[in-house]
Amino acid sequence: MAKKLPSVMKAVGLYKYLPISDVNSLVDLQVSVPSVQRNEVLVEVKATAVNPIDTKLRAPKPDVEATPRILGLDGAGIVVAKGDDATTYNIGDEVFFVGDVRSKSGTNAQYVALDEVLLGPKPKKLTFEQAAAMPLTAYTAFACIYDRLQVTKQDKGKAILVINSAGGVGSVATQAAKNLGLNVIGTASRAESKEFTRKYGTDIVLDHTKDLATQLESAGYGAGVDYILVNYDPVPYWDTLPKLIKPEGRICLVTDASTPVDIKLLKDKSVTLVYEMMFTRIKYNTDKKYRYSEILKTVSTLIDEGKLDCTLTKTMSPINAANLREAHKIIEEKKMLGKLVLSGF
Template identity: 60%
Template sequence: MFCVFLLLFTLTGRFPGAYSFQETRGVHDSMITKVMPKTMKAVGLYKYLPIAETESLLNLEVPIPTLRSTDLLVEVKATAVNPIDTKQRAPKPVPPAQQFEQFPRILGWDGAGIIASKGENTKYFNVGDEVFFTADLRRNGSNAQYVAIDEVMVGVKPKNFTFEQAAAMPLTTVTAYESLYDRLLLSENDKGKTLLIINSGGGVGSVASQLAKNLGLKVIGTAARPETEAFSLQHGVDIVLNHTKDLLPQLEAHGYGNGVEFILVNYDPYPYWNTIMAAAKPQGRICLIVDSSGLVDIRQLKDKSLTLVSEMMATRIKYDTEDKNRYHEIFEDVTRMFEAGVLKSTLTKTMSPINAENLREAHRLLEEKKVIGKIVLSGF
């Protein structure tokens, strides 16, 4: 065996698996990296189609992503599927000519893997680190063997998590964290106050409930099925209301007729608007993470001096804000929480391998609203 290694060293100048200096395409700096293939497997699309169409998601062979100076190149071990993936893939309300892409669109903005290479201006990670990440919707995503991501959108994978458990968490966790800490401005000083989470059985709701419980808040959730009610209770919710019925008498029956201090709306706010206005205590705060399907009367906010805020994960990276490193701080904090057991993964279903057939099935399940928790695909 040693002779084989020695022969390879003589012929190539390095031992198998060793790292070498290699210039990444499109970047004028050298970096330590494994010798990379020129192409990779991926699942993507050229046409925006219903998921029943076989061309809605295709198995592809595409070039390895080009790195920017603050990017990491992550070898993907697992990728999660979210409702945003199905919305990005679905047919668009545009002319037929705009339903096509010249280059393949690769979805997936939640994943975990190992850093294979990095740009010259990166400072937080090293090649070989195990990480989890949420990617940039404007770029190709994690339904591929490799993905290029700005390092602020990356965190150290919790040591007690598998790649699959870790891949399930970044997008929903960062969204929930920003909603509670950065938008609703919750802190340990709010211990004993009440947070109402509309749709607490969803991805963001099931993380937000854990975060709020950790701060000492009373958490009231809403669900419609026995399975989602049970899932909510397993993830920190104290009381579950039925959101197919009027929430106000249910709140009153549980002793909250005077309202709640905080409300997180993980669903279309339009059908709930008057209920939200009535349920919020004077000077309360409300956070929306979903677009309203209709116009709402914001004049109702004034009487109680209510604060209305919105959360869109990746605003800071999209607009290159001065505080975009906040993402890195969030990842550091939630990794500690995962490792301490304060937060737990919401992974409920794993599929393998990562291919078009399995991703189409995952999209179908999400669109049919048959999913509780997160679906993750692993391995190529």
């Protein structure tokens, strides 16, 4: 039997886009529980993750919201209601999910309504906090490796360079690449970052503060690598990337370039350049929208089989404005390794 739902819920959101040091940058709210459309489910949020994109969406700008904007792009919880056309999950199912803050409220709330395609079954071996750490980074990493770089098991033995391999997406992408049999080369500079990325499967770690081409050659890859995944502003690396990639190799970018770059540098080697934008398939309702659900189901299975490790490193409780401001501050310092999750209202 479905539980009786309240009409209002706790949430954390914003009206103005302010520095995180401002107490009004994120505020505690009481808002209406969202209703569900025919293809949606309503999830009671047990845990929500904080990602670098949350801080970018909240970053100072002159806009003012008439109604509060609620951030949060991934989480875990329990299905408590669903629309007539939502048939994949039942009330009471434990799920983890990708949020959709471009058109709806995010996961920094007690309840969130989502297209059921954005959900996956919560890994059985993980807590809600651990599960909440995985959806955004895992979806992005798997989309990059499988869909954009188009790596398959037939590519076993090839090499991939993961720039910022100690980051959220990088630490999942290295695992996905290793599962496909690739040789994984990462980048990090701090001792703790190097240790972290090796923990998640990186075979060789390059120091991104030094010349990557020289280091790659010394590591035995003077001819370059087959794939490059850039999980950082590509501008500092742009002139070097053509030296690192093999002819007819593939490069995938996740982060925006801070300034324009010259793509002609990639022409000589006929390099394929692709982007992964997590929202594309849901925003444009593409015929591959099913990949959200498909990837999250795969991730859940791999975790339960012990073939993919959770990247949660820090948990805070409860979910409120003060803790979310602290979480945003930690993310903005750019020293966070792994994922940061808040749980419980």
